[in-house]
Amino acid sequence: MAARRRQDRVLLPGEREGRRGFLKKGLLGGAILAVGGAAWLATRKTRPAPELGGPFQVLSAAEATVVLAAASRFIPEHWRFPGPGQVGVPRKVDAILEMADPATQKEVKRLLGLLENALAGLLLDGQFRTFTASPPEEQDRRLQAWAASRLTVRRTGFRALQKMVFAAYYASPETYGAVGYPGPPGAVTPSLVREPERRREAEQPAAAERPPEPAPAPRPRAPRPPDVPAPRPLEEEPAPRTGVGPAEKREP
């Protein structure tokens, strides 16, 4: 009973209180929840990822595992990009949350619980699996379902997660090389900064000051399952995207 009452109070970041019922029905199916979905969920435990890098102040190990799993789809494996685990995304998301209001923390924890929820997997993919236990392509589908949902509240949840993960990852200096960002100018004092600025401008065509293309870094992350296509080389033209429209396919 207690668990069910907690589910009734699911409130995502920014959700209006009046939308609780709407969320329940739209997201998980009111009927299933009403027969005690939360208790059912409890039979599917999140297995904490070994590379979490805690301890955490706000997130549980299970919630941090969900963050890492989502981050690994947001920034999928690519030789130029350090893995979200290497960069410590769960710890950094935890740090972002630690600065937030306790009520906001609770909302984000609920959001992660909902994303992980096996019932949601059942409804979205016909697979009774938690998010973290799902194969990558199913995880992508589930994230996409949140991002493109008709329900504002699910898009809100996706946006909250997207901003936290990208902020945690791309604000990390370890990722600067992957995006070709040399980082802030060094040794900044009023007398020193002019020169590097000028030099940078002068050398822009040759790009001599830019760091060399990063070499492939050893990747401790698990290899991608064979059925998932490897990422395109990033130097290529972006290939046509799905769902953009026919003109996408025209010659540039």
Added chain:
Amino acid sequence: MSDRPATGRILTGADVRRDVEERPDVCVVGSGAGGAVVAARLAGMGARVVVLEAGGHFTRGDYKMQEAVAYPQLYQDKGQRATADQAITILQGRAVGGSTVVNWTTSYRVPDRVLAHWARVHGVEGLTPEVLAPHFAAVEERLDIREQPLEEANANNRVLWDGAGRLGIDRSMVRRNVRGCQNLGYCGMGCPVDGKGSMDLTYLPDAVSGGAKVYANVRATRIERAGRRATAVHGAVLDPRTDRPTGRKVVVRPKLLVLAGGAVNTPELLLRSDITSGGRVGRRTFLHPVTAAVGIFPHAIDGFYGAPQSVASQAFVDRGPGKVGFFLEASPVHPMLASTAAGGFGPEHQQVMARLSHLSALIVLAIDGFLPDEEGGTVSLRSDGRLRIEYPVRPEVWEALREGTKTLARIHLAAGAEVAYSLHQDPVAIRSEGDLRLLDRAPWEPLRVNLFSAHAMGGCAMGRDPERSVVDSRLRMHLLENVYVVDGSVLPTALGVNPQETIFGLAHWAAGHIGAAIR
């Protein structure tokens, strides 16, 4: 106004070891564009001034030019401020100096047409270009506001200059409040070379040398009132290291109270004090909602370096009746900001991020608040006490953002971009003019395209009619005779230009009659 100390000082939360009570002539809540200018002017007139600022006091050595440091340190809600539905990320500074510490230095006087609109529609009396002109002139001199030369525009701003030029779209160089600017590109993270005319380096030192006492790390929590007068402001002292309350309190019992916390925090403080002005406090919040188009270029743009904003286009501010105008500017291109702006996830998002150094980011800002029945957003308090900002984006604003995105994409292509992307969660790719119609088919709805705001305005609108506004045309609250609001919250509409200089000018002007009201 007697027995004032020869010189004031800036104290931080660490300096306040026991509860403090102050009885100055004026208490100014907030030390940004409005509060700092008022404090300096009043102190210069001989008034005893106490300033309360929730943010910390930082100096150039504190600015590390790292997004991971700067946003939690220098922005409201640690950089996490957004509308309740997360659809619009709201960037507002939080420091001694307010948003002027982190803004991109773009400086405009309020356009004449906006003042005329306020007079006609909102009953604002006596605020004319002629009345404000000497105040703007004084501010421009104090802050070294002048035009950025074209040769100092970075490649990102050159895209706007060149692309718009080739399309015959009017554009101009931006005026900036900088001195000794090194064009580093880190205005948004605090200037590490003191190159900005931000308030912490200009009007606040003026205020302090006039005797003002500035309390950093003191968050105003409640206004106490008796009848039509505010009698005290209660402040909670925050630990400068953790930003958490230390338990110490500062109580200020001033003759006059000036609220200058900005368009979100001033309404918030009034609402926390149960001062609602008949429900009008926290209404008519305008944001200049922003989206962007990013262009990918064959050559390096390095938009993370160089003055973030030096070129702008005001060509589309007046699009005719029933339409929302927009203006165009550039944005710095740092990894975190870019990654949270670009839509989608996975390989496609990564592909855009991998070309960050070849990426140009141009923004369209919708000019909200001018349609006859346009009410903008709201600032309110949740039942659990948290702040809530809501902003329903009107169809006319979406239309402006869509047409603005088309214009930006055309500018990118004209400047040589291989492709331009919208900020949709399913990004629209534009490789030719013919692709622009894809933007008509794209969903312009909350959370399907990423929106930002760096210009929160309104919430305590000025006007003649107490039934329709919160402060009068001289910025005094209709409800409370010794309380003035001097910040972006008094603006009855958005401005159509970056707001800092308008707020400087209004504050410089208002300080004249606020000073005269001290008895």
